[in-house]
Amino acid sequence: MLRREYIWQVPVRLTHWVNVLSIVVLSFTGYYIGNPYITVSNSEWWGVYFMGTVRYIHFLFAFIFVASLALRTYWAFAGNEWASWRNLFPFLNVEGRKSLGDAIKYYAFLRREPPEVIGHNALAGLTYMFIVALYFVQVFTGFALLGQYNPSGLWYKLTGWIFGLVSNQNIRELHHIIMYLIIVFALQHVYSAFLVDSEEGNGLMSSIFSGFKFLSKDLADRVRAKR
């Protein structure tokens, strides 16, 4: 019998959905800024400041995304065991390494059932290590490019040193390429969630809305022991 247990706390779910919204908005607006593929007519009311508006939305959601990352980073230290930063480095402990191996075997069709876990499976945690690193590079390059509007301003003081090492065109290109890597991550993330949800029957998909997962008796007892 599976038991319903509360795993994902509010900041985990909130930042997840803010990130989803931000990434979708930032990707569309960012692509438009790099390649303005929509031809606008300034005889339309929305056409007189179209690129300006798109850039404004991009910067606005960049700040929302940064706020979300800041909250999630705080929660990685303040939250429960399944929100902890330790989940990003599953290879650091024995249990994590075993779970990692089992997950790889499952995805490679060498094992029938996915490893049953309370929070993230180890392989998912590992992908979050890469995605978090990409988020921070993306935020840094974004603010570096933004800061160029005023070389004596705050953002340029914090980030402008990078242009002594890498040309701003290459920073711009990196910012563009990371967008595609984040899209690749999103594909993988949704597909894996779909697969594990349907195979394991643990309510994984609904858990990111409700916070509750369905766990076997052993794991559910462990969750209660932690509470």
Place this chain on the structure above:
Amino acid sequence: MNEFPEGLEKRLAARGVNRRDFLKFCSLMTATLALPIRYQPKVAAALAAATRPALIWLEFQDCAGNTEALLRASRPPIEKLVLDILSVDYHETIMAPAGKQAEKSLLDSVQANKGKYLVVVEGSIPTKDNGVYCTVGGRSAMDIARQVCGSAAATISAGACSFYGGWPAAAPNPTGAVGVKDLMPGIPLLNMPGCPVNVVNLTAAVVHFLTFGALPATDQFGRPLFAYGTRIHDNCERRAHFDAGEYVQEWGDEGHRKGWCLYKMGCKGPATFHNCPTVRYNDGVSWPVGAGHGCVGCSELGFWDTMSPFYRRLPDVKGFGVEASADQIGVAVVAGVAAAFGAHGVISAIRAQRDPIAKHKDGATPVSTEDTPQAGKGA
């Protein structure tokens, strides 16, 4: 009458330049230096009293493009610059002596004005194979630069080549070309890149030196903030078209004829710091974007490599056989990953049909428990 009376104003008067023109020149320089207008009398007073400092103009691996720009200077005209503001003791292209006599005038000036003269360097300095790829009078460019810049009051590197190496330093940089800042870090140096340098800026830097006795404030690349402190994009006359989303799609199309933004044609204005839109070139007549061609980013470090392709928005991604754009690679990777997960999903679905997972578990049906009040009824 003394051919060179003391003080610029007197010397100019001797050549028929009246005080009104002199003050107009001072106002132009004050404005170019981005100084408040109350500094104009200070600039005028300093220039009126300035003794003619010696200037040595060195050319190394260059195309003489910065010299060409200098020869077309109209504010002040070149003959005023050479004869009145500065004592140009050595400039291969415009000096009267030639051969051994020319080299002698260089050494004479260095010795006579030790620690007091200005140097302008044009062209990159090759360092490979002991600098044999550029020699003047039997001496390597490295050798000359070390001697002449080493005992100068200040050095101005004019143009992209003496900034970081420029075109000669473009990959694969066969001569090991470097700029003055790379060869002689630590000397009093002002970098004024551009291809070519804008002579109004160059003159303004000299005026700043004469007025304040120091080089102007610079950014992290040693470029004066008055000329390289803001992006071309942010002062561009076509910026309104950028913000509106009106872009030239191809050369000669309707947008191009209407003067729309050149962003999609690869303009590097958003990546380049220079005052071209305000100062312009050739007596303020025009500048590249004004003439309908995108900026190529000539005042930025490594621009031949980092700003190319000049007609595309982003650099190519190297290492993918044929050089490919970031978008081509990105779309291919996303499509490939999507196809891989699609295939994985199909195989997983077939497996779930043949070997249901319920057989491997003691209970796959989620059931609520009585002591979790938030949980609803199980299936």
